[in-house]
Amino acid sequence: MSQSDVSSDRERVLECTDCLDPADAFALIGNETRLSILEALWAAEDRPVAFSELRREIGMRDSAQFNYHLQKLAGQFVVQTDAGYDFKHAGEKVVRSVIAGSFNEHPTIDPFPVAGSCVACDGPLEARYRDEQLAIACPDCGHGHGEYGFPPGGLNDRTREEVADAFDQRVRHLHCLAADGVCPECSGRVESHIAEDGACCLGATVRVDHECVQCGYTLCSAPGxxxxxxxxxxxxxxxxxxxxxxxxxxxxxxxxxxxxxxxxxxxxxxxxxxxxxxxxxxxxxxxxxxxxxxxxxxxxx
Known part of the structure:
Protein backbone atom coordinates (compact mmCIF):
# COMPACT_ATOMS: atom_id res chain seq x y z
CA MET A 1 0.00 0.00 0.00
CA SER A 2 1.37 3.43 -0.95
CA GLN A 3 1.77 6.33 1.48
CA SER A 4 -1.09 8.14 -0.22
CA ASP A 5 -3.34 5.10 0.30
CA VAL A 6 -2.41 5.02 3.99
CA SER A 7 -3.19 8.73 4.35
CA SER A 8 -6.47 8.24 2.53
CA ASP A 9 -7.44 5.37 4.83
CA ARG A 10 -6.56 7.45 7.89
CA GLU A 11 -8.72 10.31 6.66
CA ARG A 12 -11.64 7.94 6.10
CA VAL A 13 -11.28 6.50 9.60
CA LEU A 14 -11.25 9.96 11.18
CA GLU A 15 -14.04 11.41 9.05
CA CYS A 16 -17.17 12.26 11.06
CA THR A 17 -20.25 11.16 9.14
CA ASP A 18 -22.89 11.92 11.78
CA CYS A 19 -21.51 14.77 13.87
CA LEU A 20 -23.64 17.17 15.88
CA ASP A 21 -22.78 20.80 16.40
CA PRO A 22 -21.97 21.41 20.11
CA ALA A 23 -24.68 24.07 20.40
CA ASP A 24 -27.25 21.64 19.01
CA ALA A 25 -26.05 18.93 21.40
CA PHE A 26 -26.58 21.21 24.41
CA ALA A 27 -30.00 22.21 23.09
CA LEU A 28 -31.02 18.56 22.88
CA ILE A 29 -30.34 17.87 26.55
CA GLY A 30 -31.48 21.29 27.77
CA ASN A 31 -34.93 19.89 28.44
CA GLU A 32 -36.25 18.52 31.73
CA THR A 33 -38.01 15.54 30.12
CA ARG A 34 -34.91 14.46 28.21
CA LEU A 35 -32.73 14.72 31.28
CA SER A 36 -35.35 12.67 33.15
CA ILE A 37 -35.11 9.98 30.45
CA LEU A 38 -31.33 9.83 30.83
CA GLU A 39 -31.63 9.68 34.62
CA ALA A 40 -34.22 6.89 34.36
CA LEU A 41 -31.86 4.90 32.15
CA TRP A 42 -29.10 5.42 34.72
CA ALA A 43 -31.31 4.27 37.60
CA ALA A 44 -32.51 1.13 35.79
CA GLU A 45 -31.32 -2.14 37.31
CA ASP A 46 -30.93 -3.67 33.88
CA ARG A 47 -30.43 -2.19 30.43
CA PRO A 48 -31.64 -1.98 27.70
CA VAL A 49 -34.93 -0.56 29.05
CA ALA A 50 -38.22 -1.02 27.22
CA PHE A 51 -40.09 2.02 25.89
CA SER A 52 -43.09 1.44 28.16
CA GLU A 53 -40.93 1.03 31.25
CA LEU A 54 -39.02 4.24 30.56
CA ARG A 55 -42.26 6.17 30.04
CA ARG A 56 -43.66 4.78 33.27
CA GLU A 57 -40.53 5.72 35.22
CA ILE A 58 -40.68 9.39 34.26
CA GLY A 59 -44.47 9.53 34.66
CA MET A 60 -45.48 10.77 31.20
CA ARG A 61 -48.94 9.63 30.05
CA ASP A 62 -48.75 10.96 26.50
CA SER A 63 -46.96 8.24 24.55
CA ALA A 64 -46.48 10.37 21.45
CA GLN A 65 -44.94 13.25 23.37
CA PHE A 66 -42.65 10.86 25.25
CA ASN A 67 -41.55 9.26 21.99
CA TYR A 68 -40.81 12.72 20.55
CA HIS A 69 -38.35 13.48 23.34
CA LEU A 70 -36.86 9.99 23.28
CA GLN A 71 -36.18 10.20 19.54
CA LYS A 72 -34.43 13.54 20.05
CA LEU A 73 -31.94 11.69 22.24
CA ALA A 74 -31.60 8.70 19.93
CA GLY A 75 -28.45 8.53 17.86
CA GLN A 76 -26.35 10.89 19.96
CA PHE A 77 -27.16 10.08 23.59
CA VAL A 78 -29.12 6.81 23.55
CA VAL A 79 -29.25 3.84 21.24
CA GLN A 80 -32.29 1.72 20.39
CA THR A 81 -31.97 -2.05 20.26
CA ASP A 82 -34.48 -4.85 19.84
CA ALA A 83 -34.68 -5.11 23.64
CA GLY A 84 -35.16 -1.38 24.30
CA TYR A 85 -33.00 1.67 24.91
CA ASP A 86 -29.49 2.01 26.30
CA PHE A 87 -26.83 4.69 26.74
CA LYS A 88 -24.33 5.84 24.21
CA HIS A 89 -21.14 7.20 25.75
CA ALA A 90 -22.31 10.82 25.46
CA GLY A 91 -25.51 10.04 27.35
CA GLU A 92 -23.60 8.41 30.19
CA LYS A 93 -21.25 11.38 30.28
CA VAL A 94 -24.15 13.80 30.75
CA VAL A 95 -25.59 11.80 33.66
CA ARG A 96 -22.18 11.36 35.27
CA SER A 97 -21.65 15.12 35.09
CA VAL A 98 -24.96 15.72 36.85
CA ILE A 99 -24.08 13.15 39.52
CA ALA A 100 -20.63 14.72 39.92
CA GLY A 101 -22.34 18.02 40.64
CA SER A 102 -20.60 19.88 37.81
CA PHE A 103 -23.89 21.28 36.52
CA ASN A 104 -25.89 21.87 39.67
CA GLU A 105 -23.68 22.01 42.76
CA HIS A 106 -21.31 24.73 43.95
CA PRO A 107 -20.12 23.71 47.41
CA THR A 108 -17.42 25.37 49.46
CA ILE A 109 -15.53 23.91 52.39
CA ASP A 110 -13.14 25.47 54.85
CA PRO A 111 -9.42 24.75 54.37
CA PHE A 112 -8.29 21.65 56.21
CA PRO A 113 -4.86 20.22 57.08
CA VAL A 114 -3.30 17.43 55.02
CA ALA A 115 -0.30 15.15 55.46
CA GLY A 116 3.18 16.38 54.74
CA SER A 117 5.16 19.59 55.05
CA CYS A 118 5.98 22.39 52.64
CA VAL A 119 8.98 21.74 50.39
CA ALA A 120 9.83 25.44 50.50
CA CYS A 121 9.65 26.29 54.21
CA ASP A 122 8.85 23.01 56.00
CA GLY A 123 5.58 24.51 57.25
CA PRO A 124 2.22 22.71 57.43
CA LEU A 125 0.09 22.02 54.36
CA GLU A 126 -3.62 22.47 53.85
CA ALA A 127 -6.22 21.71 51.20
CA ARG A 128 -8.35 24.52 49.81
CA TYR A 129 -11.47 24.05 47.69
CA ARG A 130 -12.98 26.73 45.48
CA ASP A 131 -14.72 26.83 42.09
CA GLU A 132 -14.40 23.05 41.66
CA GLN A 133 -10.63 23.28 42.11
CA LEU A 134 -8.78 21.65 44.99
CA ALA A 135 -5.35 23.01 45.86
CA ILE A 136 -2.64 21.86 48.25
CA ALA A 137 -0.70 24.83 49.58
CA CYS A 138 1.36 26.10 52.48
CA PRO A 139 -0.53 28.71 54.55
CA ASP A 140 2.75 30.08 55.93
CA CYS A 141 4.65 30.88 52.72
CA GLY A 142 1.98 30.33 50.06
CA HIS A 143 4.00 27.78 48.08
CA GLY A 144 1.70 25.65 45.92
CA HIS A 145 1.80 21.87 45.78
CA GLY A 146 -0.76 21.38 43.02
CA GLU A 147 -4.18 22.72 42.05
CA TYR A 148 -6.50 20.65 39.87
CA GLY A 149 -10.14 20.20 39.05
CA PHE A 150 -12.11 18.11 41.54
CA PRO A 151 -15.86 17.70 40.81
CA PRO A 152 -18.21 18.68 43.67
CA GLY A 153 -19.56 15.13 43.84
CA GLY A 154 -16.15 14.04 45.09
CA LEU A 155 -16.86 15.78 48.39
CA ASN A 156 -20.01 13.78 49.10
CA ASP A 157 -19.95 11.13 51.83
CA ARG A 158 -16.23 11.59 52.45
CA THR A 159 -14.26 12.76 55.44
CA ARG A 160 -11.61 15.45 54.89
CA GLU A 161 -8.95 12.75 54.94
CA GLU A 162 -10.84 10.73 52.33
CA VAL A 163 -11.23 13.82 50.13
CA ALA A 164 -7.47 14.36 50.22
CA ASP A 165 -6.85 10.71 49.33
CA ALA A 166 -9.34 10.86 46.45
CA PHE A 167 -7.68 14.03 45.15
CA ASP A 168 -4.27 12.34 45.25
CA GLN A 169 -5.59 9.38 43.25
CA ARG A 170 -7.33 11.68 40.77
CA VAL A 171 -4.19 13.73 40.13
CA ARG A 172 -2.15 10.58 39.53
CA HIS A 173 -4.80 9.32 37.09
CA LEU A 174 -5.04 12.62 35.19
CA HIS A 175 -1.30 12.90 34.70
CA CYS A 176 -0.87 9.26 33.77
CA LEU A 177 -3.46 9.55 31.00
CA ALA A 178 -2.12 12.88 29.73
CA ALA A 179 1.47 11.64 29.68
CA ASP A 180 0.30 8.60 27.70
CA GLY A 181 -1.27 10.91 25.12
CA VAL A 182 -4.92 10.38 26.09
CA CYS A 183 -7.16 13.27 27.11
CA PRO A 184 -8.80 12.66 30.53
CA GLU A 185 -11.89 14.53 29.32
CA CYS A 186 -12.60 13.36 25.76
CA SER A 187 -9.98 10.64 25.10
CA GLY A 188 -8.63 12.72 22.23
CA ARG A 189 -4.95 13.00 21.39
CA VAL A 190 -2.83 14.91 23.91
CA GLU A 191 0.39 16.61 22.89
CA SER A 192 3.01 17.34 25.54
CA HIS A 193 6.09 19.51 25.65
CA ILE A 194 8.69 20.61 28.17
CA ALA A 195 8.59 24.25 29.24
CA GLU A 196 11.09 26.28 31.27
CA ASP A 197 9.39 29.67 31.28
CA GLY A 198 7.69 29.85 34.67
CA ALA A 199 6.30 27.98 37.63
CA CYS A 200 3.16 25.87 37.37
CA CYS A 201 0.71 25.05 40.14
CA LEU A 202 3.19 22.49 41.48
CA GLY A 203 5.92 25.07 41.94
CA ALA A 204 7.96 23.58 39.11
CA THR A 205 9.78 25.94 36.73
CA VAL A 206 10.72 22.98 34.55
CA ARG A 207 7.31 21.61 33.79
CA VAL A 208 5.36 19.51 31.30
CA ASP A 209 2.46 21.15 29.49
CA HIS A 210 -0.22 18.80 28.16
CA GLU A 211 -2.92 19.95 25.72
CA CYS A 212 -5.64 17.98 23.94
CA VAL A 213 -5.74 18.77 20.23
CA GLN A 214 -9.43 17.83 20.15
CA CYS A 215 -11.14 19.60 23.06
CA GLY A 216 -8.41 21.96 24.26
CA TYR A 217 -8.12 20.43 27.75
CA THR A 218 -4.85 21.52 29.38
CA LEU A 219 -2.83 20.18 32.28
CA CYS A 220 0.58 21.09 33.65
CA SER A 221 2.76 18.84 35.74
CA ALA A 222 6.16 18.40 37.27
CA PRO A 223 8.14 15.71 35.39
CA GLY A 224 8.48 13.68 38.58
Whole structure:
Protein backbone atom coordinates (compact mmCIF):
# COMPACT_ATOMS: atom_id res chain seq x y z
CA MET A 1 0.00 0.00 0.00
CA SER A 2 1.37 3.43 -0.95
CA GLN A 3 1.77 6.33 1.48
CA SER A 4 -1.09 8.14 -0.22
CA ASP A 5 -3.34 5.10 0.30
CA VAL A 6 -2.41 5.02 3.99
CA SER A 7 -3.19 8.73 4.35
CA SER A 8 -6.47 8.24 2.53
CA ASP A 9 -7.44 5.37 4.83
CA ARG A 10 -6.56 7.45 7.89
CA GLU A 11 -8.72 10.31 6.66
CA ARG A 12 -11.64 7.94 6.10
CA VAL A 13 -11.28 6.50 9.60
CA LEU A 14 -11.25 9.96 11.18
CA GLU A 15 -14.04 11.41 9.05
CA CYS A 16 -17.17 12.26 11.06
CA THR A 17 -20.25 11.16 9.14
CA ASP A 18 -22.89 11.92 11.78
CA CYS A 19 -21.51 14.77 13.87
CA LEU A 20 -23.64 17.17 15.88
CA ASP A 21 -22.78 20.80 16.40
CA PRO A 22 -21.97 21.41 20.11
CA ALA A 23 -24.68 24.07 20.40
CA ASP A 24 -27.25 21.64 19.01
CA ALA A 25 -26.05 18.93 21.40
CA PHE A 26 -26.58 21.21 24.41
CA ALA A 27 -30.00 22.21 23.09
CA LEU A 28 -31.02 18.56 22.88
CA ILE A 29 -30.34 17.87 26.55
CA GLY A 30 -31.48 21.29 27.77
CA ASN A 31 -34.93 19.89 28.44
CA GLU A 32 -36.25 18.52 31.73
CA THR A 33 -38.01 15.54 30.12
CA ARG A 34 -34.91 14.46 28.21
CA LEU A 35 -32.73 14.72 31.28
CA SER A 36 -35.35 12.67 33.15
CA ILE A 37 -35.11 9.98 30.45
CA LEU A 38 -31.33 9.83 30.83
CA GLU A 39 -31.63 9.68 34.62
CA ALA A 40 -34.22 6.89 34.36
CA LEU A 41 -31.86 4.90 32.15
CA TRP A 42 -29.10 5.42 34.72
CA ALA A 43 -31.31 4.27 37.60
CA ALA A 44 -32.51 1.13 35.79
CA GLU A 45 -31.32 -2.14 37.31
CA ASP A 46 -30.93 -3.67 33.88
CA ARG A 47 -30.43 -2.19 30.43
CA PRO A 48 -31.64 -1.98 27.70
CA VAL A 49 -34.93 -0.56 29.05
CA ALA A 50 -38.22 -1.02 27.22
CA PHE A 51 -40.09 2.02 25.89
CA SER A 52 -43.09 1.44 28.16
CA GLU A 53 -40.93 1.03 31.25
CA LEU A 54 -39.02 4.24 30.56
CA ARG A 55 -42.26 6.17 30.04
CA ARG A 56 -43.66 4.78 33.27
CA GLU A 57 -40.53 5.72 35.22
CA ILE A 58 -40.68 9.39 34.26
CA GLY A 59 -44.47 9.53 34.66
CA MET A 60 -45.48 10.77 31.20
CA ARG A 61 -48.94 9.63 30.05
CA ASP A 62 -48.75 10.96 26.50
CA SER A 63 -46.96 8.24 24.55
CA ALA A 64 -46.48 10.37 21.45
CA GLN A 65 -44.94 13.25 23.37
CA PHE A 66 -42.65 10.86 25.25
CA ASN A 67 -41.55 9.26 21.99
CA TYR A 68 -40.81 12.72 20.55
CA HIS A 69 -38.35 13.48 23.34
CA LEU A 70 -36.86 9.99 23.28
CA GLN A 71 -36.18 10.20 19.54
CA LYS A 72 -34.43 13.54 20.05
CA LEU A 73 -31.94 11.69 22.24
CA ALA A 74 -31.60 8.70 19.93
CA GLY A 75 -28.45 8.53 17.86
CA GLN A 76 -26.35 10.89 19.96
CA PHE A 77 -27.16 10.08 23.59
CA VAL A 78 -29.12 6.81 23.55
CA VAL A 79 -29.25 3.84 21.24
CA GLN A 80 -32.29 1.72 20.39
CA THR A 81 -31.97 -2.05 20.26
CA ASP A 82 -34.48 -4.85 19.84
CA ALA A 83 -34.68 -5.11 23.64
CA GLY A 84 -35.16 -1.38 24.30
CA TYR A 85 -33.00 1.67 24.91
CA ASP A 86 -29.49 2.01 26.30
CA PHE A 87 -26.83 4.69 26.74
CA LYS A 88 -24.33 5.84 24.21
CA HIS A 89 -21.14 7.20 25.75
CA ALA A 90 -22.31 10.82 25.46
CA GLY A 91 -25.51 10.04 27.35
CA GLU A 92 -23.60 8.41 30.19
CA LYS A 93 -21.25 11.38 30.28
CA VAL A 94 -24.15 13.80 30.75
CA VAL A 95 -25.59 11.80 33.66
CA ARG A 96 -22.18 11.36 35.27
CA SER A 97 -21.65 15.12 35.09
CA VAL A 98 -24.96 15.72 36.85
CA ILE A 99 -24.08 13.15 39.52
CA ALA A 100 -20.63 14.72 39.92
CA GLY A 101 -22.34 18.02 40.64
CA SER A 102 -20.60 19.88 37.81
CA PHE A 103 -23.89 21.28 36.52
CA ASN A 104 -25.89 21.87 39.67
CA GLU A 105 -23.68 22.01 42.76
CA HIS A 106 -21.31 24.73 43.95
CA PRO A 107 -20.12 23.71 47.41
CA THR A 108 -17.42 25.37 49.46
CA ILE A 109 -15.53 23.91 52.39
CA ASP A 110 -13.14 25.47 54.85
CA PRO A 111 -9.42 24.75 54.37
CA PHE A 112 -8.29 21.65 56.21
CA PRO A 113 -4.86 20.22 57.08
CA VAL A 114 -3.30 17.43 55.02
CA ALA A 115 -0.30 15.15 55.46
CA GLY A 116 3.18 16.38 54.74
CA SER A 117 5.16 19.59 55.05
CA CYS A 118 5.98 22.39 52.64
CA VAL A 119 8.98 21.74 50.39
CA ALA A 120 9.83 25.44 50.50
CA CYS A 121 9.65 26.29 54.21
CA ASP A 122 8.85 23.01 56.00
CA GLY A 123 5.58 24.51 57.25
CA PRO A 124 2.22 22.71 57.43
CA LEU A 125 0.09 22.02 54.36
CA GLU A 126 -3.62 22.47 53.85
CA ALA A 127 -6.22 21.71 51.20
CA ARG A 128 -8.35 24.52 49.81
CA TYR A 129 -11.47 24.05 47.69
CA ARG A 130 -12.98 26.73 45.48
CA ASP A 131 -14.72 26.83 42.09
CA GLU A 132 -14.40 23.05 41.66
CA GLN A 133 -10.63 23.28 42.11
CA LEU A 134 -8.78 21.65 44.99
CA ALA A 135 -5.35 23.01 45.86
CA ILE A 136 -2.64 21.86 48.25
CA ALA A 137 -0.70 24.83 49.58
CA CYS A 138 1.36 26.10 52.48
CA PRO A 139 -0.53 28.71 54.55
CA ASP A 140 2.75 30.08 55.93
CA CYS A 141 4.65 30.88 52.72
CA GLY A 142 1.98 30.33 50.06
CA HIS A 143 4.00 27.78 48.08
CA GLY A 144 1.70 25.65 45.92
CA HIS A 145 1.80 21.87 45.78
CA GLY A 146 -0.76 21.38 43.02
CA GLU A 147 -4.18 22.72 42.05
CA TYR A 148 -6.50 20.65 39.87
CA GLY A 149 -10.14 20.20 39.05
CA PHE A 150 -12.11 18.11 41.54
CA PRO A 151 -15.86 17.70 40.81
CA PRO A 152 -18.21 18.68 43.67
CA GLY A 153 -19.56 15.13 43.84
CA GLY A 154 -16.15 14.04 45.09
CA LEU A 155 -16.86 15.78 48.39
CA ASN A 156 -20.01 13.78 49.10
CA ASP A 157 -19.95 11.13 51.83
CA ARG A 158 -16.23 11.59 52.45
CA THR A 159 -14.26 12.76 55.44
CA ARG A 160 -11.61 15.45 54.89
CA GLU A 161 -8.95 12.75 54.94
CA GLU A 162 -10.84 10.73 52.33
CA VAL A 163 -11.23 13.82 50.13
CA ALA A 164 -7.47 14.36 50.22
CA ASP A 165 -6.85 10.71 49.33
CA ALA A 166 -9.34 10.86 46.45
CA PHE A 167 -7.68 14.03 45.15
CA ASP A 168 -4.27 12.34 45.25
CA GLN A 169 -5.59 9.38 43.25
CA ARG A 170 -7.33 11.68 40.77
CA VAL A 171 -4.19 13.73 40.13
CA ARG A 172 -2.15 10.58 39.53
CA HIS A 173 -4.80 9.32 37.09
CA LEU A 174 -5.04 12.62 35.19
CA HIS A 175 -1.30 12.90 34.70
CA CYS A 176 -0.87 9.26 33.77
CA LEU A 177 -3.46 9.55 31.00
CA ALA A 178 -2.12 12.88 29.73
CA ALA A 179 1.47 11.64 29.68
CA ASP A 180 0.30 8.60 27.70
CA GLY A 181 -1.27 10.91 25.12
CA VAL A 182 -4.92 10.38 26.09
CA CYS A 183 -7.16 13.27 27.11
CA PRO A 184 -8.80 12.66 30.53
CA GLU A 185 -11.89 14.53 29.32
CA CYS A 186 -12.60 13.36 25.76
CA SER A 187 -9.98 10.64 25.10
CA GLY A 188 -8.63 12.72 22.23
CA ARG A 189 -4.95 13.00 21.39
CA VAL A 190 -2.83 14.91 23.91
CA GLU A 191 0.39 16.61 22.89
CA SER A 192 3.01 17.34 25.54
CA HIS A 193 6.09 19.51 25.65
CA ILE A 194 8.69 20.61 28.17
CA ALA A 195 8.59 24.25 29.24
CA GLU A 196 11.09 26.28 31.27
CA ASP A 197 9.39 29.67 31.28
CA GLY A 198 7.69 29.85 34.67
CA ALA A 199 6.30 27.98 37.63
CA CYS A 200 3.16 25.87 37.37
CA CYS A 201 0.71 25.05 40.14
CA LEU A 202 3.19 22.49 41.48
CA GLY A 203 5.92 25.07 41.94
CA ALA A 204 7.96 23.58 39.11
CA THR A 205 9.78 25.94 36.73
CA VAL A 206 10.72 22.98 34.55
CA ARG A 207 7.31 21.61 33.79
CA VAL A 208 5.36 19.51 31.30
CA ASP A 209 2.46 21.15 29.49
CA HIS A 210 -0.22 18.80 28.16
CA GLU A 211 -2.92 19.95 25.72
CA CYS A 212 -5.64 17.98 23.94
CA VAL A 213 -5.74 18.77 20.23
CA GLN A 214 -9.43 17.83 20.15
CA CYS A 215 -11.14 19.60 23.06
CA GLY A 216 -8.41 21.96 24.26
CA TYR A 217 -8.12 20.43 27.75
CA THR A 218 -4.85 21.52 29.38
CA LEU A 219 -2.83 20.18 32.28
CA CYS A 220 0.58 21.09 33.65
CA SER A 221 2.76 18.84 35.74
CA ALA A 222 6.16 18.40 37.27
CA PRO A 223 8.14 15.71 35.39
CA GLY A 224 8.48 13.68 38.58
CA UNK A 225 4.76 12.83 38.56
CA UNK A 226 5.41 10.63 35.54
CA UNK A 227 7.62 8.40 37.70
CA UNK A 228 5.07 7.50 40.37
CA UNK A 229 4.17 4.18 38.75
CA UNK A 230 7.48 3.41 37.04
CA UNK A 231 8.61 -0.07 38.09
CA UNK A 232 12.19 0.92 38.92
CA UNK A 233 11.05 3.87 41.02
CA UNK A 234 8.45 1.79 42.83
CA UNK A 235 10.94 -0.98 43.65
CA UNK A 236 13.62 1.54 44.74
CA UNK A 237 11.21 2.91 47.34
CA UNK A 238 9.78 -0.46 48.33
CA UNK A 239 13.28 -1.84 49.01
CA UNK A 240 13.74 1.05 51.45
CA UNK A 241 10.44 0.58 53.24
CA UNK A 242 8.34 3.15 51.39
CA UNK A 243 5.15 2.32 49.49
CA UNK A 244 4.49 5.02 46.90
CA UNK A 245 0.82 4.01 46.79
CA UNK A 246 0.50 5.19 50.38
CA UNK A 247 2.35 8.47 49.98
CA UNK A 248 0.38 11.46 48.63
CA UNK A 249 2.20 12.94 45.67
CA UNK A 250 2.62 16.29 47.45
CA UNK A 251 4.74 14.63 50.19
CA UNK A 252 7.31 13.55 47.57
CA UNK A 253 9.69 16.48 46.95
CA UNK A 254 10.66 15.28 43.46
CA UNK A 255 7.01 15.65 42.44
CA UNK A 256 6.62 19.25 43.62
CA UNK A 257 10.03 20.91 43.79
CA UNK A 258 12.45 22.30 41.20
CA UNK A 259 15.40 21.21 43.27
CA UNK A 260 15.26 17.63 42.01
CA UNK A 261 14.64 18.18 38.28
CA UNK A 262 17.03 19.59 35.68
CA UNK A 263 17.27 19.84 31.92
CA UNK A 264 20.61 18.19 31.07
CA UNK A 265 20.35 18.40 27.27
CA UNK A 266 18.33 20.55 24.87
CA UNK A 267 18.78 18.98 21.42
CA UNK A 268 17.13 16.60 21.90
CA UNK A 269 15.80 17.55 25.30
CA UNK A 270 16.71 15.33 28.22
CA UNK A 271 15.54 15.65 31.81
CA UNK A 272 17.07 14.22 34.95
CA UNK A 273 15.00 13.68 38.07
CA UNK A 274 16.75 12.85 41.35
CA UNK A 275 14.93 10.79 43.99
CA UNK A 276 16.89 10.71 47.28
CA UNK A 277 15.93 8.20 49.96
CA UNK A 278 17.65 6.51 52.91
CA UNK A 279 21.18 7.52 51.94
CA UNK A 280 20.81 6.63 48.27
CA UNK A 281 19.60 8.52 45.22
CA UNK A 282 17.82 7.14 42.18
CA UNK A 283 18.49 9.22 39.08
CA UNK A 284 16.10 8.89 36.18
CA UNK A 285 16.74 10.32 32.72
CA UNK A 286 13.64 11.13 30.65
CA UNK A 287 13.21 12.25 27.06
CA UNK A 288 10.81 14.87 25.71
CA UNK A 289 8.01 12.26 25.64
CA UNK A 290 8.61 11.54 29.34
CA UNK A 291 9.84 8.05 28.57
CA UNK A 292 12.46 6.82 31.05
CA UNK A 293 15.70 6.24 29.14
CA UNK A 294 17.81 5.01 32.04
CA UNK A 295 17.99 4.84 35.82
CA UNK A 296 21.01 4.72 38.09
CA UNK A 297 21.48 4.54 41.85
CA UNK A 298 24.18 6.54 43.62
CA UNK A 299 25.14 6.49 47.28
CA UNK A 300 24.85 9.83 49.08
CA UNK A 301 27.03 8.72 51.97
Missing amino acids: LRLLDHSRVVSFHRERGVSLDERPYWTLPWCVSDEYTAVVEHDPIRLRVRLPLAGDELRATLNEDLAVLETTIESLE
